[in-house]
Amino acid sequence: STQSRRKVKNISQNFKMQSRICTVAIPQFSRNLIRAFSKSANKMAPIKVGDKLPSIDLFEDSPANKINTGDLTSNKKVIIFAVPGAFTPGCSKTHLPGFVSNADSLKSDQGVNEIVCVSVNDPFVMSAWGKEHNTAGKVRMLADPSGLFVKSLELTIDLPPLGGLRAKRFSMVVENGEVKELNVEPDGTGLSCSLANNIGKH
Helix, strand or coil, X not given: CHHHHHHHHHHHHHHHHHHHHHHHHHHHHHHHHHHHHHHXXXXXXXXXXXCECCCCEEECCCCCCEEEHHHHHCCCEEEEEEECCCCCHHHHHHHHHHHHHHHHHHHHXXXXXXEEEEXXXXXXXXXXXXXXXXXXXXXXXXXXXXXXXXXXXXXXXXXXXXXXXXXXXXEEEEECCEEXXXXXXXCCCCCCCCCHHHCCCC
C-alpha cells in the first residue's frame, strides 16, 4: 500500500541520515582526539643548550622602555642570569653582587658583551635594586613583569610567599641568540651552579 511504501521510505531516509551523522561525527571526534594528544606531546620542555632563545620583550627602568631578548642577543655574547626576586636575601647578598664584581673580568676574559639580570618584578623595582648595588655599566637590570620570558624558557617556580610565579635561579650564556651554556639551580632557588664564578666552567 501507499502508506507502507511511505513508512519504508521514511525508515530508509532516517537510516541514511543517521549514517551521515556517524561518518561526520566519528572523524571529527578522531581529529579532536589527535589534536589533544598532539598538544600534550608538544608541550614545551625546558630550554637547553643548543636551543634558540625565545624573542620576548623585557623592560628596563620603565614600562616604556622595551628590550627584546632577540635583539639583545643578536651578534653578541650575553650572560643572562635570573633571580627569584629583587631585594631578596640570597639575590642581594650573593647572586647579583657576584656578577657586578666579576663583570669586568667576564667581559675582558670571556668576551662577554653584556650581562643581564632578569626577575619577575616591575621595571621600577629592578631599577631601584640595581642602583642599590651600583650595577650601572656592569649589569643591566631587566624586568619580566608577567613572567612571559621565564615561562617561555619553562624555568619557573611557584613561590607563594613571594607572590606566586617566579623565575628559577639560573644563569646562561647566549651567543647570537643560541644558548651555549645553561646552569639551573637543582631546587630552583639555591646558590651554587648559577653563580658568576661558575660561568665558563661547564
